[in-house]
Amino acid sequence: MTTTADSGVQSGPKAGGRSDTMRRARSVFANSGMIPALALVIVIGTMLSPAFLTAPNLSNVLRISAVVGLLAIGQTLVILAGGGGIDLSVGSVTAAAGVVGALYQGYGLTGTIVAALATGAFFGLVNGLGVTTARLQPFIVTLATLTIARGVAFQLSNATPIYVSVPGLDYLATGVILGIPVPIVILGAALLVGQLVLSRTVYGRKLYAMGGNEEAAFFSGINVNRLRLSVYVISGLLAGLAGVLATARLSTADANFGTGYELAAIAAVVVGGAPLTGGRGSILGTGVGVLIIALFENLLNLLNVNPWTQLMVTGLIVIVVVALNRKGEAGPDRRIWKGLPLYAALVAGALLLFFVL
Amino acid sequence: MTPMTPGTPKREREESIGSGERGTVRPPLLSLRGITKSFTGVTALSQVGLDVHAGTVHALVGENGAGKSTLMKVMAGVLQPDSGTIAVDGAAIRFHGPADARRRGISLVPQELSLMPHLSVAENIYLGCLPRRAGLVDRRALLRGAGELLERLGARVSPASLLGEHGPAVQQLVMIARGIVLDGKVYILDEPTAALTDPEIERLFAVLRELQSTGAALVYVSHRLNEITGLADEVTVLRDGHVVQHRSSSGVTEDELVRAMVGRSVERFFDRPGEPRTGSEPVLTVSGLTRRGVFEDVGFTVGAGEVVGLAGLVGAGRTEVARALFGADPVDAGEITVRGRRVRVRTPRDAIAAGIVLVPEERKSQGLVLNLSISDNIALPHLRSFARGPFVRTRRLRDHTKQASERLRVKAPSVSTPVGTLSGGNQQKVVLARWLTRQPALYILDEPTRGIDVEVKSEIYREIGRLADQGAGVLVISSELPELLGICDRILVMRQGRLVGAVPAHTTTEHEILEMAMGTGIS
Numbered sequence: 001m002t003t004t005a006d007s008g009v010q011s012g013p014k015a016g017g018r019s020d021t022m023r024r025a026r027s028v029f030a031n032s033g034m035i036p037a038l039a040l041v042i043v044i045g046t047m048l049s050p051a052f053l054t055a056p057n058l059s060n061v062l063r064i065s066a067v068v069g070l071l072a073i074g075q076t077l078v079i080l081a082g083g084g085g086i087d088l089s090v091g092s093v094t095a096a097a098g099v100v101g102a103l104y105q106g107y108g109l110t111g112t113i114v115a116a117l118a119t120g121a122f123f124g125l126v127n128g129l130g131v132t133t134a135r136l137q138p139f140i141v142t143l144a145t146l147t148i149a150r151g152v153a154f155q156l157s158n159a160t161p162i163y164v165s166v167p168g169l170d171y172l173a174t175g176v177i178l179g180i181p182v183p184i185v186i187l188g189a190a191l192l193v194g195q196l197v198l199s200r201t202v203y204g205r206k207l208y209a210m211g212g213n214e215e216a217a218f219f220s221g222i223n224v225n226r227l228r229l230s231v232y233v234i235s236g237l238l239a240g241l242a243g244v245l246a247t248a249r250l251s252t253a254d255a256n257f258g259t260g261y262e263l264a265a266i267a268a269v270v271v272g273g274a275p276l277t278g279g280r281g282s283i284l285g286t287g288v289g290v291l292i293i294a295l296f297e298n299l300l301n302l303l304n305v306n307p308w309t310q311l312m313v314t315g316l317i318v319i320v321v322v323a324l325n326r327k328g329e330a331g332p333d334r335r336i337w338k339g340l341p342l343y344a345a346l347v348a349g350a351l352l353l354f355f356v357l
Numbered sequence: 358m359t360p361m362t363p364g365t366p367k368r369e370r371e372e373s374i375g376s377g378e379r380g381t382v383r384p385p386l387l388s389l390r391g392i393t394k395s396f397t398g399v400t401a402l403s404q405v406g407l408d409v410h411a412g413t414v415h416a417l418v419g420e421n422g423a424g425k426s427t428l429m430k431v432m433a434g435v436l437q438p439d440s441g442t443i444a445v446d447g448a449a450i451r452f453h454g455p456a457d458a459r460r461r462g463i464s465l466v467p468q469e470l471s472l473m474p475h476l477s478v479a480e481n482i483y484l485g486c487l488p489r490r491a492g493l494v495d496r497r498a499l500l501r502g503a504g505e506l507l508e509r510l511g512a513r514v515s516p517a518s519l520l521g522e523h524g525p526a527v528q529q530l531v532m533i534a535r536g537i538v539l540d541g542k543v544y545i546l547d548e549p550t551a552a553l554t555d556p557e558i559e560r561l562f563a564v565l566r567e568l569q570s571t572g573a574a575l576v577y578v579s580h581r582l583n584e585i586t587g588l589a590d591e592v593t594v595l596r597d598g599h600v601v602q603h604r605s606s607s608g609v610t611e612d613e614l615v616r617a618m619v620g621r622s623v624e625r626f627f628d629r630p631g632e633p634r635t636g637s638e639p640v641l642t643v644s645g646l647t648r649r650g651v652f653e654d655v656g657f658t659v660g661a662g663e664v665v666g667l668a669g670l671v672g673a674g675r676t677e678v679a680r681a682l683f684g685a686d687p688v689d690a691g692e693i694t695v696r697g698r699r700v701r702v703r704t705p706r707d708a709i710a711a712g713i714v715l716v717p718e719e720r721k722s723q724g725l726v727l728n729l730s731i732s733d734n735i736a737l738p739h740l741r742s743f744a745r746g747p748f749v750r751t752r753r754l755r756d757h758t759k760q761a762s763e764r765l766r767v768k769a770p771s772v773s774t775p776v777g778t779l780s781g782g783n784q785q786k787v788v789l790a791r792w793l794t795r796q797p798a799l800y801i802l803d804e805p806t807r808g809i810d811v812e813v814k815s816e817i818y819r820e821i822g823r824l825a826d827q828g829a830g831v832l833v834i835s836s837e838l839p840e841l842l843g844i845c846d847r848i849l850v851m852r853q854g855r856l857v858g859a860v861p862a863h864t865t866t867e868h869e870i871l872e873m874a875m876g877t878g879i880s
């Protein structure tokens with residue numbers, strides 16, 4: 001059977017490996033979306049504050065954002081996996097893992113780390129089982145574990161911060177590898193591994209497929225329950241790791257630590273271009289999201305903006321960036337146009353708040 | 358009207374008619390001129406002109422991806438053309454959305470199901486125009502209206518039942534009901550019969566003729582060309598976004614249409630060897646398969662190298678049996694044996710491991726991940742075989758999937774194209790291409806050619822024959838009886854959840870099968 005020239009898959013002029021890498025590059029760009037926004041923040045920051053674009057400042061910002069960064073990586077997987085996936089428990093689990101780790105400081109560095117990671121993985125497992133076998137909604141399950149983990153942290157620490165002195169632990173906060181602080185190295189490594197897993201492995205492909213259409217994935221013989229369980233466990237594990245880093249930085253395990261971090265992580269994911277409906281997004285995008293938010297907050301600090309205004313401005317940034325980042329809309333001009341009523345409402349609110357009252 | 362040569366601008370002809378030779382000629386209800394529409398990288402329509410006249414049925418035909426659905430969406434205000442004009446009753450108009458078109462009496466029944474599974478059937482039909490009384494939804498009027506409409510279409514379902522409980526055929530009828538619930542002038546139907554069996558199609562045609570007799574115009578797409586010759590008054594053939602022919606449908610033959618669609622003549626055939634293949638040894642033996650309230654005591658075998666058809670009316674339980682065999686639904690009783698080994702399938706994963714694969718009937722919800730590429734969709738169940746360690750070997754996967762999609766002529770700029778942007782028929786090809794590379798014991802194909810154009814259909818029939826020749830068993834569900842008669846060795850007939858007969862395809866007739874399926878005895 002002969003095939004006519006126009007049947008079959010038509011190779012476009014740029015078909016082949018080359019265009020594929022181009023496409024990937026473009027899609028990474030589109031998914032991480034707000035690389036331009038990141039550039040903008042850096043430019044504005046440099047103009048407004050001389051202290052902004054200096055190595056010590058940047059290094060400091062990154063070091064502090066390592067904890068939220070790790071949580072955001074786990075959050076990306078959970079959201080990407082679809083089915084309304086979200087993990088609200090990560091902030092509390094970070095605190096609980098830190099406290100449990102501190103209780104095991106008698107067993108040295110390994111004991112502390114293993115205990116913290118196990119705590120994180122345990123809460124992840126509970127979340128995962130709740131979502132898969134018990135068929136509860138992710139929002140509800142993780143809202144429950146958010147409360148439980150916080151309670152555990154307070155109970156185990158008697159609501160007083162536990163001083164931690166484990167030989168070698170401070171290396172995780174203050175150590176330097178090739179001139180780069182260890183927390184930044186850990187975050188960078190996690191980002192790279194995460195991106196590699198998503199874009200290159202069988203696991204990653206399955207995750208995108210399940211997030212895009214769970215039924216089709218199920219019909220393709222993918223074990224959707226196990227896959228979904230796994231993302232919650234990974235998210236829990238990363239929260240455990242975040243707990244270790246936090247303890248190392250503060251030399252204490254505090255049951256109050258990490259309040260609201262789950263929201264910061266979710267914000268980073270959506271700013272990074274992943275819709276909450278799942279099936280889309282990338283770890284690199286999340287990385288950019290973490291950076292945008294961290295740098296912006298840092299800039300506001302440097303400018304001595306009061307913390308309450310900071311809260312408002314950070315919220316605004318999330319709205320604006322995500323509105324600009326919406327996929328599936330024709331041209332950027334149209335997106336800006338469609339966002340106008342929203343911006344108008346926000347501006348009106350600001351005027352009312354600061355000038356009328 | 359005479360057939361026009363490809364490329365002749367239609368406008369000239371219209372003007373010559375319009376310029377008074379017949380005195381008072383009413384302007385067409387809907388008239389398109391120079392419509393062009395591109396998507397990124399694809400020109401779906403180019404300089405398309407078309408008139409739709411009151412009281413006529415205008416059929417659109419063309420290969421998969423020719424631009425039929427796109428044209429219909431432009432007519433119904435769902436898509437805005439890049440250039441060109443639309444006139445309603447002779448007055449030029451710009452639609453700002455489907456609601457706009459609907460206000461002017463133009464309604465569309467789209468190709469892909471777009472319904473709310475958690476709402477009732479009645480609410481789905483009246484979505485956007487719920488009957489109201491004193492500001493509240495008038496439930497009584499809603500149920501009554503929906504009930505009457507469903508009755509007319511021959512759908513035996515309660516209007517109060519949840520839509521999600523019903524299969525695609527009923528859902529298709531609901532879509533049609535939604536399209537005709539408001540009185541309109543132009544009804545546009547995109548492959549309305551793809552999910553239906555003959556009796557429903559007959560009912561539908563009766564309803565369509567009724568609409569036509571009230572002076573409405575119908576625009577109609579179907580790949581079942583025999584429907585066109587029976588129903589349509591005019592035919593427009595699209596190829597690669599161009600109108601290549603426009604003619605009256607009287608006297609047109611299917612072959613002529615195919616030649617216009619494809620650009621050359623195509624040998625259409627059903628690929629069945631002269632001798633029926635008799636399964637030497639069974640690859641699949643099913644006995645006593647029961648899912649209470651859905652199907653009862655189903656038992657049959659499929660032999661190696663045998664193609665077995667499963668016929669029945671909408672709601673007979675064919676798809677449900679297929680889903681159960683594939684582990685997508687639980688069963689209450691029954692035994693499944695594959696190649697002599699008793700297997701337990703509780704999930705599709707088990708079924709695939711046991712050597713059973715299914716091409717599901719609902720490509721959009723069960724088959725495809727719309728935002729992933731053609732490549733990723735084809736490779737989805739086979740990712741392991743393209744991996745080294747945990748990593749996917751992208752190059753190999755691409756080469757392989759490219760081959761698979763070329764075999765079924767998926768029309769797309771490249772295999773990296775997201776399947777969501779493909780035309781309906783091309784999406785179906787991707788679902789099929791997914792399983793062609795495996796060598797399972799048994800293929801279950803649920804409506805494998807739904808929405809696929811004539812040429813590729815032949816290709817798929819040939820492919821099915823090839824699978825059987827390689828020793829696989831094939832179980833085909835199809836609502837097109839000629840298709841089953843053409844490609845199968847044996848046909849099983851289901852009625853109301855029970856197997857009511859098995860006949861050799863060589864000696865039976867459509868009539869005989871229909872009688873078994875409907876349960877009307879030979880009087």
Ligand SMILES: Nc1ncnc2c1ncn2[C@@H]1O[C@H](COP(=O)(O)OP(=O)(O)OP(=O)(O)O)[C@@H](O)[C@H]1O
Binds near residue numbers: 783
């Ligand atoms: N949203 C979209 N984005 C990109 N390309 C699109 C989009 N919609 C349609 N196309 C392309 O436009 C062309 C025409 O598609 P269309 O759906 O109109 O075909 P069709 O004639 O209805 O085919 P079928 O018989 O398979 O339903 C195809 O090449 C398709 O890939």
Ligand SMILES: [Mg+2]
Binds near residue numbers: 425427468780
């Ligand atoms: Mg179509």
